[in-house]
Amino acid sequence: MISEKMKPLVQNNSAIRAMFEEGKRLAAIYGAENVYDFSLGNPNVPAPEAVKTAIMDILNEEESNFVHGYMSNAGYEDVRETIAQSLNERFGTNFHLENVIMTVGAASGMNIILKTLLNPGEEVITFAPYFVEYGNYVRNYDGNLVVVSPNTENFQPNLTEFQEKITKKTRAVIINSPNNPTGVVYSEETLAQIGRILTEKSREIGHGIFLISDEPYRELAYDGVAVPFVTKYYDNAIVCYSYSKSLSLPGERIGYVLIPDAVEDAEEVTAAAVIANRVLGCVNAPSLFQRVIKRCVNEQVNLEAYDRNRNRLYGALTEYGFTCIRPQGAFYLFVKSPLEDEKEFCRICKEHHVLVVPGSSFACPGYVRISYCVSYQQIERSLPAFQKIAAETIG
Amino acid sequence: MISEKMKPLVQNNSAIRAMFEEGKRLAAIYGAENVYDFSLGNPNVPAPEAVKTAIMDILNEEESNFVHGYMSNAGYEDVRETIAQSLNERFGTNFHLENVIMTVGAASGMNIILKTLLNPGEEVITFAPYFVEYGNYVRNYDGNLVVVSPNTENFQPNLTEFQEKITKKTRAVIINSPNNPTGVVYSEETLAQIGRILTEKSREIGHGIFLISDEPYRELAYDGVAVPFVTKYYDNAIVCYSYSKSLSLPGERIGYVLIPDAVEDAEEVTAAAVIANRVLGCVNAPSLFQRVIKRCVNEQVNLEAYDRNRNRLYGALTEYGFTCIRPQGAFYLFVKSPLEDEKEFCRICKEHHVLVVPGSSFACPGYVRISYCVSYQQIERSLPAFQKIAAETIG
Numbered sequence: 001m002i003s004e005k006m007k008p009l010v011q012n013n014s015a016i017r018a019m020f021e022e023g024k025r026l027a028a029i030y031g032a033e034n035v036y037d038f039s040l041g042n043p044n045v046p047a048p049e050a051v052k053t054a055i056m057d058i059l060n061e062e063e064s065n066f067v068h069g070y071m072s073n074a075g076y077e078d079v080r081e082t083i084a085q086s087l088n089e090r091f092g093t094n095f096h097l098e099n100v101i102m103t104v105g106a107a108s109g110m111n112i113i114l115k116t117l118l119n120p121g122e123e124v125i126t127f128a129p130y131f132v133e134y135g136n137y138v139r140n141y142d143g144n145l146v147v148v149s150p151n152t153e154n155f156q157p158n159l160t161e162f163q164e165k166i167t168k169k170t171r172a173v174i175i176n177s178p179n180n181p182t183g184v185v186y187s188e189e190t191l192a193q194i195g196r197i198l199t200e201k202s203r204e205i206g207h208g209i210f211l212i213s214d215e216p217y218r219e220l221a222y223d224g225v226a227v228p229f230v231t232k233y234y235d236n237a238i239v240c241y242s243y244s245k246s247l248s249l250p251g252e253r254i255g256y257v258l259i260p261d262a263v264e265d266a267e268e269v270t271a272a273a274v275i276a277n278r279v280l281g282c283v284n285a286p287s288l289f290q291r292v293i294k295r296c297v298n299e300q301v302n303l304e305a306y307d308r309n310r311n312r313l314y315g316a317l318t319e320y321g322f323t324c325i326r327p328q329g330a331f332y333l334f335v336k337s338p339l340e341d342e343k344e345f346c347r348i349c350k351e352h353h354v355l356v357v358p359g360s361s362f363a364c365p366g367y368v369r370i371s372y373c374v375s376y377q378q379i380e381r382s383l384p385a386f387q388k389i390a391a392e393t394i395g
Numbered sequence: 396m397i398s399e400k401m402k403p404l405v406q407n408n409s410a411i412r413a414m415f416e417e418g419k420r421l422a423a424i425y426g427a428e429n430v431y432d433f434s435l436g437n438p439n440v441p442a443p444e445a446v447k448t449a450i451m452d453i454l455n456e457e458e459s460n461f462v463h464g465y466m467s468n469a470g471y472e473d474v475r476e477t478i479a480q481s482l483n484e485r486f487g488t489n490f491h492l493e494n495v496i497m498t499v500g501a502a503s504g505m506n507i508i509l510k511t512l513l514n515p516g517e518e519v520i521t522f523a524p525y526f527v528e529y530g531n532y533v534r535n536y537d538g539n540l541v542v543v544s545p546n547t548e549n550f551q552p553n554l555t556e557f558q559e560k561i562t563k564k565t566r567a568v569i570i571n572s573p574n575n576p577t578g579v580v581y582s583e584e585t586l587a588q589i590g591r592i593l594t595e596k597s598r599e600i601g602h603g604i605f606l607i608s609d610e611p612y613r614e615l616a617y618d619g620v621a622v623p624f625v626t627k628y629y630d631n632a633i634v635c636y637s638y639s640k641s642l643s644l645p646g647e648r649i650g651y652v653l654i655p656d657a658v659e660d661a662e663e664v665t666a667a668a669v670i671a672n673r674v675l676g677c678v679n680a681p682s683l684f685q686r687v688i689k690r691c692v693n694e695q696v697n698l699e700a701y702d703r704n705r706n707r708l709y710g711a712l713t714e715y716g717f718t719c720i721r722p723q724g725a726f727y728l729f730v731k732s733p734l735e736d737e738k739e740f741c742r743i744c745k746e747h748h749v750l751v752v753p754g755s756s757f758a759c760p761g762y763v764r765i766s767y768c769v770s771y772q773q774i775e776r777s778l779p780a781f782q783k784i785a786a787e788t789i790g
Contacts, residue, residue, distance in 0.1 A: 001603060001660040003514050003536070006667040013670055046459035059450060064441035068644045104499055104648065108676035115535075119398050136674040140510075141398070208396055249463045251682025253499070265396040272401040275408055279531040281503035286681040287646025 009136065023355050030353060036382035038370040039355040041180065041331070045301045045373070047248040054295040058288065068287055073278045075102025075256070075285055079294045083256060086297045091229040093260075101257045101273055102285035102293075105250075106216045106242035108277075109257040110137050113212055113238055114172070115276040116269060118143040122171040124212075127157040129334065129364035131180050131214070143171070150364045155184040155325055155334070159193055166201045172210040173198065178217040178227060181362050181369035182334040183310075183327020185221060188228045195234035202236070208264040211237040216255075217330040219246035219300055222307045225328045235262040238269075243293060245331075248301045254289040306331050309372040309379055316383050317370075320390035331373040334359070338393040342368050348393060352385040404531065418750050425748060431777035433765040434750040436575065436726070440696045440768070442643040449690040453683065463682055468673045470497025470651070470680055474689045478651060481692045486624040488655075496652045496668055497680035497688075500645075501611045501637035503672075504652040505532050508607055508633055509567070510671040511664060513538040517566040519607075522552040524729065524757035526575050526609070538566070545759045550579040550720055550729070554588055561596045567605040568593065573612040573622060576757045576764035577729040578705075578722020580616060583623045590629035597631070603659040606632040611650075612725040614641035614695055617702045620723045630657040633664075638688060640726075643696045649684040701726050704767040704774055711778050712765075715785035726768040729754070733788040737763050743788060747780040 002010065019039065026035045058067055074080065080100035087095050103109040118124070120142035126134050128150040138145040146165050151158040157175070175194070177186035194211065202209050213230040218241065221227050231237045242255035259270045277284070284290075314333060317324060323336040335356075337345040342358045342365055349356050349368075359367030372379065397405065414434065421430045453462055469475065475495035482490050498504040513519070515537035521529050523545040533540040541560050546553040552570070570589070572581035589606065597604050608625040613636065616622050626632045637650035654665045672679065679685075709728060712719060718731040730751075732740040737753045737760055744751050744763075754762030767774065 001605075002511055002663055002667040005514075006511055006671065009670045009674065010663065010667050013666065040465075042460075042465045044460060047463050051463075052454050052459070055450065055454060059447050064447070065437075065439060065643065068442050068446075068646050070435070070437045070645045104677055107678050111676035116397055116401055119400075133674065137676065140674060210396075248460065250465045251463050251679060251685075253678060253681050268397055268405065271408065272397040272405050275404045276401065278502075279404065279528065279535060280675060281506035281532070282499055282677065283502050283648060284646060286648050286684070288683070289681070290646075 005139070019355070022350065026350075026353055033381065035353045035355070036378055036385060037355045038372070038374065039357050041371050041373060043245055043248040043250060043301070043331075043373050044375055045248055045305045048296065048299045048301060050296050050299045051247060051249070051292055054292045055288065057295070058291045062291065067291055071284060071287065073284050074274045075100070076287075076290050076294070079290045082294045082297050087258070091232070093229070093231065095258065095260060098270065099258055099260055101259070101270065101277060102290050103240075103255050103257050103277060104253040104282045104285055105244060105255045106214055106240040107133065107137075108253065108282055109240035109242070109255055110212065110214060111140060111280060112273050112276040113240065113257060114138060114141050114143065115280060116272040117171055117210055119171070121169065123167065123169040124172045124174060125162065125165055125170060126174040127162070129155075129181050129359060129362035129367070130174070131176060132361055134174055147363050155179065155182040156187060156190050157194070159190075159197065162194075163197050163201070166197070166205070166209070168205045170201075170205065170209055172212050174212045174214060175230070176214045178220055178329020180217065180330055181332045181357070181359070182325060183330045183332045184325060185225055185227055185329045188233075191228050191230060191233040198234055198236065208236050210263070213237060213239045215239055216242040216245050220303065220306065220331060221329040222303070222310060223328055227329065231258075231260050231262070236264055238263060246300055247296060249289065252286060252289045254285055254293060256285075305376070306373065309374070309376060312376070313370065313372050313379050317386060320387050321394040322390060331371060333370040333372060334367050335370055337366050337368055340366065342366050345393060349389055352389050354382060354385050354389065400534070414750070417745065421745075421748055428776065430748045430750070431773055431780060432750045433767070433769065434752050436766050436768060438640055438643040438645060438696070438768050439770055440643055440700045443691065443694045443696060445691050445694045446642060446644070446687060449687045450683065452690070453686045457686065462686055466679060466682065468679050469669045470495070471682075471685050471689070474685045477689045477692050482653070486627070488624070488626065490653065490655060493665065494653055494655055496654070496665065496672060497685050498635075498650050498652050498672060499648040499677045499680055500639060500650045501609055501635040502528065503648065503677055504635035504637075504650055505607065505609060506535060506675060507668050507671040508635065508652060509533060509536050509538065510675060511667040512566055512605055514566070516564065518562065518564040519567045519569060520557065520560055520565060521569040522557070524576050524754060524759035524762070525569070526571060527756055529569055542758050550574065550577040551582060551585050552589070554585075554592065557589075558592050558596070561592070561600070561604070563600045565596075565600065565604055567607050569607045569609060570625070571609040573616060573724025575612065575725055576727045576752070576754070577720060578725045578727045579720060580620055580622055580724045583628075586623050586625060586628040593629055593631070603631050605658070608632060608634045610634055611637040611640050615698065615701065615726060616724040617698070617705060618723055622724065626653075626655050626657070631659055633658060641695055642691060644684065647681060647684045649680055649688060651680075700771070701768065704769070704771060707771070708765065708767050708774050712781060715782050716789040717785060726766060728765040728767060729762050730765055732761055732763055735761065737761055740788060744784055747784050749777060749780050749784065
């Protein structure tokens with residue numbers, strides 16, 4: 001009885017669910033503490049205390065009908081202005097409230113923008129490895145996702161192939177930095193080159209190409225690395241942001257879309273995006289958490305916990321002989337599978353009660369993703385298992 | 396630069412926005428207390444105190460990573476079970492947690508279900524007057540909304556025309572009771588007849604027809620009227636519920652979709668709906684408010700306030716000579732325009748600083764919608780204006 005479009009999604013989903021169920025099954029048999037689940041991107045660092053304080057204060061200080069009520073579909077004006085000003089202070093930009101649309105997380109922001117821009121049959125380019133949902137988001141609007149193959153040298157995007165894949169049908173490009181699954185931060189040079197290529201190609205094909213920057217990991221960077229702000233390198237750039245990771249609020253679904261004035265037809269694009277927010281059924285971003293963001297715009301989770309995890313796990317795995325690019329952001333390690341078939345490697349990991357995600361789920365076979373947004377104790381406990389896996393697969 | 400599909404939406408939107416701006420403009424000139432805005436469905440009765448208490452308790456008693464974290468895309472299992480049990484106690488049904496998917500309000504629930512069911516070119520039937528967004532929701536999935544003309548006798552649906560409009564292309568039917576904009580509650584007899592017609596027609600056309608019941612106003616009924624529970628009258632019935640009105644939380648975007656076991660291919664439909672929730676970008680319903688619902692499942696806003704507004708405004712308007720069906724639910728009056736062109740009537744109302752919505756926005760010209768989810772004081776203050784409008788238009 002379900003629609004033709006949903007059928008392959010239901011089919012596919014069973015595989016992911018099977019992995020999920022397998023984790024539960026193992027935990028039931030061996031005890032949760034003896035199963036090392038590195039498969040999920042669910043933050044383990046708690047939200048900053050300021051979030052709790054903000055909620056309490058809001059409930060005591062602001063009117064119920066205001067806090068929980070409808071507002072403009074784009075969000076409360078004071079919240080949007082606060083975000084714009086915070087960006088301006090940090091990045092020297094010139095945004096104002098009209099550039100900001102509050103959304104039900106970045107995933108919803110991506111849907112809103114793709115609905116706003118895409119005509120059936122148009123193409124959206126992204127770079128492998130990439131978050132698997134991009135394909136679903138693009139197909140929601142009958143677009144086609146075009147994938148640039150991975151540059152496994154350093155996991156910066158492959159710009160030569162990128163250039164070749166831009167056609168008259170290209171409507172947008174999705175980037176994600178710090179990157180899920182590699183943890184790599186796109187360099188200034190990378191962004192500047194992407195900007196140059198898109199400017200040139202837009203002229204060549206005769207219409208603008210939008211750069212959509214999916215940035216749930218923007219604030220998660222280590223080693224003092226600065227994540228370059230994308231709108232400085234290309235005018236036609238739209239940011240989809242989420243507080244899921246920076247404030248550890250993934251379940252609350254709170255984020256925004258930033259459409260700078262410099263975007264082509266910015267006013268029309270913004271108006272359409274606000275309507276898309278409404279007609280796709282979100283209507284507006286959750287109101288209480290909009291109010292929370294106003295009070296917590298410059299707050300951040302304890303990054304040191306992730307950094308400690310990163311250093312411990314990266315250090316141990318490379319010591320055991322695994323090959324992995326040192327991640328500078330997000331909370332993932334993207335480890336080269338010692339076996340050609342990384343699914344076989346995942347199977348062996350599972351024998352040692354270690355759950356990791358095959359790179360083919362990110363269009364990058366031969367690698368596995370390890371999420372280190374887990375307790376430090378889980379990492380410590382898992383190391384003997386990783387050592388055995390190394391012995392078994394690297395030799 | 397925006398997509399072809401979004402263009403008419405942006406075009407159309409300007410008209411609604413213009414009305415909005417007009418209200419603001421009038422308030423700026425004459426003072427907000429001298430402008431009587433009856434155009435919005437934004438509840439003025441505050442959320443029950445229990446909601447605030449629940450939030451405080453949750454933040455003090457439950458772990459941050461649990462309260463604000465990811466859960467299954469369908470929602471927390473204990474919340475879904477609580478809702479199922481609450482329905483069972485009230486309606487003598489037999490639901491369980493697997494029947495309930497938590498959603499970003501009813502609007503998102505509608506989108507999820509339509510994405511789950513609709514193939515391009517298929518038809519969804521609804522009854523005028525109806526909430527204008529239904530057309531947008533259906534078009535999101537390339538379906539066509541087929542509208543049954545209004546039965547202005549008593550605003551129960553016109554079932555003869557309904558029967559005639561069911562074709563092989565009919566995939567679903569949307570109903571909304573208590574109804575926006577009429578306030579009418581569909582009777583048991585109406586639902587039973589709809590069920591009979593759909594059962595018969597499903598057999599005739601050779602495939603199931605889903606009945607989608609949009610129920611944000613379910614708990615808002617007066618005069619002791621019981622709103623019949625739709626799943627009792629037809630097996631293939633899916634409910635889209637929202638706590639926007641029953642708990643005055645419209646900005647929080649919290650609701651659920653109920654897919655009973657009796658629905659055709661219920662398991663597949665449910666699986667697809669959960670995936671649709673994810674790929675449309677909601678991912679899950681806001682987590683804190685899911686936890687709130689668990690604790691407040693049997694709470695309700697103060698209905699007496701709406702009832703008092705209803706009686707005062709209905710009484711006054713009919714006394715002044717206006718014709719209006721006495722609403723038994725929701726918080727709207729659907730008043731017959733004394734002038735043939737109800738837009739002209741709206742214009743005259745505006746001259747008296749009274750803002751109401753033309754019935755043509757609900758596919759029912761010749762009427763206007765008056766929202767009485769406003770302060771009692773606003774109603775009192777507006778009555779002289781209504782009296783003048785009556786004098787001017789009824790004579």
